[in-house]
Amino acid sequence: MLFMGDLENGVLGKENVAGDNGNESSKNEIDVxxxxxxxxxxxxxxxxxxxxLVYTNQPGRDRFHLPENLTGIYAxxxxxxxxxxxxxxxxQPVRERxxxxxxxxxxxxxxxGCDVLKMFAHSTIRVSGEELIWVFGRDVSLHVKNENKIKExxxxxxxxxxxxxVYLFVKDAGPEFRYVYWNKAFETYSHILxxxxxxxxxxxxxxxxxxAERFRRDDKELLRTGKDIEFxxxxxxxxxxxxxxxxxxxxVRNDSGDPCFLVGVSWDITDLxxxxxxLVKARLKAEQSDKLKSAFLANMSHEIRTPLNxxxxxxxxxxETEDAGEKDYYLNIVENNSELLTQLINDILDLSRIEAGSLEFVYKPVSIRELCLKxxxxxxxxxxxxVxxxxxxxxxNTHVLTDGNRLFQVISNLITNASKFTAKGFIRFGYQQVDDFIEFYVEDSGCGIPKDKVPTIFDRFTKLNTFVQGSGLGLAICKMLVEKMGGNIFVQSxxxxxxxxxxxxxxQRITIETDINDMENNEIKENVSMGRTILVAEDVESNFLLLKAIIGKTYTLLHAWNGKEAVEIYEQSQPDLILMDIKMPEMDGLEATRIIRKVxxxxxxxxxxxxxxxxxRVKALEAGxxxxLTKPLSAPLLKETIAKYLV
Incomplete structure (x- = not known):
């Protein structure tokens, strides 16, 4: 090639070529x-x-801003x-191989910004005996930019x-349906990397x-029909x-319409x-609860009306009777049914307090032996x-730190429950230490519990025998009270x-040092002075008459019909003790107590x-x-409480 002779000088010069051969056509060829x-x-x-560098074309000069004279310019x-x-x-590999x-x-x-050139070096070519290396560069900036964008x-x-x-997976559409993509969610749920x-x-x-067989069958069906499947x-x-x-x-099909990939999306609905x-269980449980409550209300109607009757x-x-023996017999029946009715009402109130979270526990030293004897x-x-x-x-014989009233209630409820189902034989109870707990037991020789009813025996509204009187709440209350006190309850039957x-x-064992004088002072004293005066603030006449019947022979009673009268009578008569009803007209008992406490x-x-x-109870104590004491009143408890303050 004619121009190669001038390549050694780093330039394609028209003058040099013309001088060598004087051939105008060669000059034109070089220009072309x-x-x-x-x-x-x-x-x-x-x-x-x-x-x-001995030669570059115009794009190369423009790219690197090179002069016409390339002397001193290197790679x-x-x-x-x-x-x-x-x-x-x-x-070296270009030159040697x-x-x-x-x-x-x-x-x-x-x-x-940045331009990207892709450089291609080709085999050396000898020109006039000199070895030269040809390098071609192409601007691939846009291509690289697009590639980077695609990568991004x-x-x-x-x-x-x-x-x-969601699971996302891709399989090839070949006969074996091999996986070509498997996302992180699929990996996480399946535990398959x-x-x-x-x-x-x-x-x-x-x-x-x-x-695997089921998945393969579905894939073949999809490939056969070409229709999306959901299942x-x-x-x-x-x-x-x-x-x-x-x-x-x-x-997924290619441009020719042939299947190339099978794409699957799966939503894990295990938790759903x-x-x-x-939810179905909860609904069934709610329906069952409604049935139990309906049965409970019907049972309550029966249980309340029976003792009332x-x-x-x-x-x-x-x-109506004049016979003293008959009167005693009838009064004994009235007393027994009154106790049944009181227990029923107490069970309902206890349940409502436990469910409302308003039941308080008062922890004091309790002699469990004395409590059991009582x-x-x-x-x-x-x-x-x-029986x-x-x-x-x-x-x-030890003292523990617990709520004695609640402990009494649990043991008493269990004995009452045992007596309902024991026609003859025995009921025995006691306690023993088991590790860091006191374990109480109540054993009976009664009819026992059917195996299918043992798991639900502590559920609310559950009755073992519908013909036996009771609310169906006693054992449920026992369970809740025991758990509130930090223990557990169970049955073997x-x-x-x-x-x-x-x-x-x-x-929680504690040491109690009992003073003989304290023991004497804690005894109920029936021979309280007859000269003591008690003010009774009570707006219901029958309630006052009941109090009069219980303590009227021992104390002098003054009667106030409301809180306002109670304040006035107190200021005039200065009684030794006040029995204050809380809910009264004109002025309630709490307000009357606050006024009296100022005096x-x-x-x-x-x-x-x-x-x-x-x-x-807290409101009453805070008022002063x-x-x-709660109604219905227990006569012994009323006398004991009064004696405590009038000794």
């Missing part, structure tokens, strides 16, 4: 070649083996990352697909072959869990199905003729062979009320009352 090289869309560079002038050593290392090489050249633009979008897409809470799934079939991935399915994970998923499968099942009926008979004394007179009640004293109820409370801090005031909740 120069024009062609200067107008290609690539940069062309020719280097000597040592890296010196590392164009690419600052190159050195003579790296140039020799990179071009005729191999080609590619590299990327990144050029910062003065105004910002792919990264975003992978991040999204790996973080959506994606690297252990990609390129493999369902039979190689899933531990249960039945799952519920289950599968077993690597950890043996059974997951439920809702799956949608669809085909579990929630649905729980006896109380009203025999009270009338007492008024329980034995109370229940012995209530036992049936052929013997026995307290088994285990010899552990066999139908026809009696039952053993056991419960525990924490054993005297010494006068004992005992609140009497039908309000039985703990917060009512010394003590609190």
């Amino acid at each position: 070649i120069r024009y062609a090289l200067d107008h290609v869309d690539q940069e062309i560079f020719v280097f000597r083996p040592g890296g010196e 590392w002038t164009l690419d600052p990352t190159l050195t003579l050593e790296s140039w020799n290392k990179r071009t 005729g191999e080609n090489f590619e590299s990327m050249l990144y050029l910062n633009r003065p105004g910002g 979008l792919n990264s975003i897409m992978n991040t999204v697909l790996d973080n959506i809470p 994606r690297e252990n799934a990609l390129g493999k079939t369902d039979f190689e991935v899933f531990p249960n072959p039945k799952d 519920l399915e289950t599968y077993e994970t690597k950890k043996g869990e059974i997951r439920t998923v809702k799956t949608l499968k669809t085909l 199905k579990s929630t649905e099942q729980e 006896a109380i009203i009926g025999f009270t009338r008979l007492v008024a 329980i034995q004394e109370v229940h012995r007179v209530r036992m049936k003729e052929y 013997q009640l026995a307290f088994e004293d285990g010899g552990l 066999e139908e026809g062979h009696g039952s053993i109820f056991k419960f525990t409370i924490p054993y 005297s801090q010494e006068i004992p005031i005992i609140a009497l009320t039908a309000f039985a909740f703990d917060d009512d 009352c010394n003590d609190y």
